[in-house]
Amino acid sequence: MPVLDPALPPTRAERLKRATHETHERLDQRIMAQRIFDSRERFAAFLRVQHRLHQQIDTLYARAALQPLLPGLETRRRLPGITRDLTDLRAPLPSTVPSLPAALPVPAALGWLYVAEGAALGGAVIYKLAAPLGLDQAFGASHLAPPAGGIAAHWRSFTTALNAIVLPETDERQVEDGARAAFAAVGGFVTQEFP
Numbered sequence: 001m002p003v004l005d006p007a008l009p010p011t012r013a014e015r016l017k018r019a020t021h022e023t024h025e026r027l028d029q030r031i032m033a034q035r036i037f038d039s040r041e042r043f044a045a046f047l048r049v050q051h052r053l054h055q056q057i058d059t060l061y062a063r064a065a066l067q068p069l070l071p072g073l074e075t076r077r078r079l080p081g082i083t084r085d086l087t088d089l090r091a092p093l094p095s096t097v098p099s100l101p102a103a104l105p106v107p108a109a110l111g112w113l114y115v116a117e118g119a120a121l122g123g124a125v126i127y128k129l130a131a132p133l134g135l136d137q138a139f140g141a142s143h144l145a146p147p148a149g150g151i152a153a154h155w156r157s158f159t160t161a162l163n164a165i166v167l168p169e170t171d172e173r174q175v176e177d178g179a180r181a182a183f184a185a186v187g188g189f190v191t192q193e194f195p
């Protein structure tokens, strides 16, 4: 783990982590309280939470304005993998979730993508916990499998690019609002999938 120098100002990713830390903790606890590793059916409900989030953000991965800012963005798309995982489990797909507006400002889009990429980082833990259900890269948990090169490097390349984007100070609030909106959306999906 990199050692943070308290003398240096926090990076954008560090600020986002701080701003959403408690929300993440609550979400994490809510999801784990649903005993998603007790059965494939329960795990499928977690996959539907992911599916709903990725339906909402899927178009961001192809947005032209984001490509030069986040190199390789298109390769981070997860909707097809989550769909495959649900199909493996013969589990129903969730209902349709509308895409984010095409006019969503770039700073807000960055906040949403921070949350999606962070979920993939945490997904490495979920991947291991799903193994006793017989789920892995080849069946039912493909979208959580660590990418070539490892999840830590994958996360680092995202945060390095995210931190390097130059934005006016007034736009920083929009990045944070985007991340908060993404967590709020996921919270709503958890309520829908685990009523």
Ligand code: HEM
Pocket: 013, 016, 017, 024, 027, 028, 031, 032, 049, 050, 114, 115, 116, 117, 118, 119, 120, 121, 122, 123, 125, 126, 183, 186
């Ligand atoms: C879809 C639901 C979830 C979302 C949207 C989400 C979001 C995030 C985000 C944004 C981060 C990055 C934090 C950073 O900036 O370092 C992260 C990291 C992480 N998440 Fe989650 N998460 C979710 C579910 C979970 C669950 C259920 C677990 C429980 C195992 C979990 C465990 C972790 C872990 C271990 C990390 C990395 C370590 C750290 O925070 O230092 N997450 N997640």
